[in-house]
Amino acid sequence: DSGVTQTPKHLITATGQRVTLRCSPRSGDLSVYWYQQSLDQGLQFLIQYYNGEERAKGNILERFSAQQFPDLHSELNLSSLELGDSALYFCASSVVGGFTDTQYFGPGTRLTVL
């Protein structure tokens, strides 16, 4: 157990819908990262937040957005869902997000879009 929690574990929804994935970082960690794992793209970095502020963006679609709240939990919002959005979404956290930080991953949310 890494200390990073994610809910829900599984999510099944239809195309065109909107879902919210939630992540709670390890106690004391200020930085949160979101990654997408799919069969065709592998593990891809989506976005990073540090202490409530967006810090870096990766291959995140415009239909996706995220935020980090004052209590440091983060939510990833996926809208206008398409079949290709079906994937495992991982959240990771680290202490401050610096170069020498280690990222610890949560159990993931498996999203299935039908």
Next chain:
Amino acid sequence: AQSVSQHNHHVILSEAASLELGCNYSYGGTVNLFWYVQYPGQHLQLLLKYFSGDPLVKGIKGFEAEFIKSKFSFNLRKPSVQWSDTAEYFCAVKANFGNEKLTFGTGTRLTIIP
């Protein structure tokens, strides 16, 4: 931008065999290197990491990896594998320039035959 190559997509070994999984990265600057393991149905767990110093790093469960800067490689090794090592192994790199995202390889699926 940095990239990571894992040339072995699927490796099948018998118990007690020795293991070496290849990882090569492309980035001209300073990097941090990681190996993560994903057991079936589980989240990514950190096996080991290299930040600086001794290029031979030891991780959990008897794994080790050697950073060879001249070859841009960070191969994972284990002298004697067990059935419980069956999992997917991901090499990842974090560059010292730009954001703190992890760039992952495509993963190597390891199957250990009892």
